[in-house]
Amino acid sequence: DAKTTQPPSMDCAEGRAANLPCNHSTISGNEYVYWYRQIHSQGPQYIIHGLKNNETNEMASLIITEDRKSSTLILPHATLRDTAVYYCIVRVAVTGANNLFFGTGTRLTVIP
Amino acid sequence: GAVVSQHPSRVICKSGTSVKIECRSLDFQATTMFWYRQFPKQSLMLMATSNEGSKATYEQGVEKDKFLINHASLTLSTLTVTSAHPEDSSFYICSARDRLTGPQHFGDGTRLSIL
Numbered sequence: 001d002a003k004t005t006q007p008p009s010m011d012c013a014e015g016r017a018a019n020l021p022c023n024h025s026t027i028s029g030n031e032y033v034y035w036y037r038q039i040h041s042q043g044p045q046y047i048i049h050g051l052k053n054n055e056t057n058e059m060a061s062l063i064i065t066e067d068r069k070s071s072t073l074i075l076p077h078a079t080l081r082d083t084a085v086y087y088c089i090v091r092v093a094v095t096g097a098n099n100l101f102f103g104t105g106t107r108l109t110v111i112p
Numbered sequence: 113g114a115v116v117s118q119h120p121s122r123v124i125c126k127s128g129t130s131v132k133i134e135c136r137s138l139d140f141q142a143t144t145m146f147w148y149r150q151f152p153k154q155s156l157m158l159m160a161t162s163n164e165g166s167k168a169t170y171e172q173g174v175e176k177d178k179f180l181i182n183h184a185s186l187t188l189s190t191l192t193v194t195s196a197h198p199e200d201s202s203f204y205i206c207s208a209r210d211r212l213t214g215p216q217h218f219g220d221g222t223r224l225s226i227l
Contacts, residue, residue, distance in 0.1 A: 034215065043118070043205045043218035044156065087155075099146050100207075100216055102156040 004088045009107040012082075018075040020106050022088030025069040031092050033064060034100065035073045037084040037108075044087065044102075047073065078110045115139060116208050118219025126227055127198060133191045133222045135206030141186035142208035146216070147179075150203040162189040196226045 005023040012018040024033065032051050036044040048055055048062045050071075055062040061074040075082055087105040115138040123131050135145055143164045148156040160181055161169040168181035178200075180192040189208075193200055205221040 036218075038156075041203070041221070041223070043116075043207075043221045046215045046217060049215055099158050099161060101158070102148075104155055 004090055004103055006086075006088055006103065006106045008104065009109070011109050011111055012075075012078045014080060014110050014112050015077055018078040018082065018108060018110070020073040020075075020086050020088075020108065021070065022073070023070045024088070024090045027068050027090050028092070031090045033062065033068075033071050034089045034091060035060070035062065036087045036089065036100075036102075037082075038087070038105075039081075039084040047086075078108075080110050080112065082108065083110045084108060116206065116217045116219045118206055118222055120222060121220060122223045122225075124225045124227065125196065128195055131193045131196055131224060133193075133204055133206075133224075135189045135191070135208070135219055137187045137208045137210070137217075140208075140210040142189075142210070143186060145183060145189040145206055145208045147181065147189075147191050148205045148207070150205060150221075156205060159191075164189075193224065196224070198226045200224065201226045 032049050034049040035047040038044045048057055048060050050062045050064055064071045085105040085107050087102050089100050117136045117138050119134045145162040147159045149159050150156045158171050159174045162181045162183040164183045164186055170176045178194055183189040203221050203223050205218055207216045207218040209216045
């Protein structure tokens with residue numbers, strides 16, 4: 001699996017957009033970019049995933065660069081409840097028995 | 113949406129006892145489930161892949177005789193920590209993939225404390 005690089009921590013003011021970057025320069029053509037987050041003492045929560053097009057759902061937007069070597073997760077209006085560790089994971093295929101490798105992630109702190 | 117339920121959420125027991133953790137997929141069938149372990153201030157580490165109707169696949173360094181996995185149906189996998197010791201205290205998390213939607217969904221974890 002391609003390796004991902006994320007900043008260890010970020011702060012964001014409540015109500016502002018939180019932009020979380022991820023570098024995956026060795027990504028292969030058949031690898032998807034997944035984003036999960038983990039709030040303290042809970043299991044990881046799926047946020048969004050994409051292959052090469054930008055994606056948006058009720059939680060966030062995912063912007064993938066044209067060369068697919070990096071991506072940005074955008075939380076449009078961060079709230080205090082968005083404080084969590086955010087993991088960017090690159091993995092082949094959407095279906096199948098593939099596990100996910102969790103790196104160290106980015107600890108996002110939303111500040112009142 | 114897809115939901116994975118894990119039970120119990122917290123267990124405190126004496127050293128030497130065995131503890132069973134259940135992982136259920138509530139509204140989808142999962143031929144494969146995954147078991148992770150997370151120590152304080154660390155990331156999730158995959159322990160094993162649970163396959164319905166067959167033996168689990170363990171990651172290097174994980175003792176299969178200590179961490180027994182049973183995946184008897186398409187909606188239930190269990191992890192039994194046998195003869196638990198204080199060093200087994202950790203946060204255990206399961207996940208499963210809905211064959212139709214793709215992304216893995218995680219349970220809320222089980223915090224195991226061995227005294």
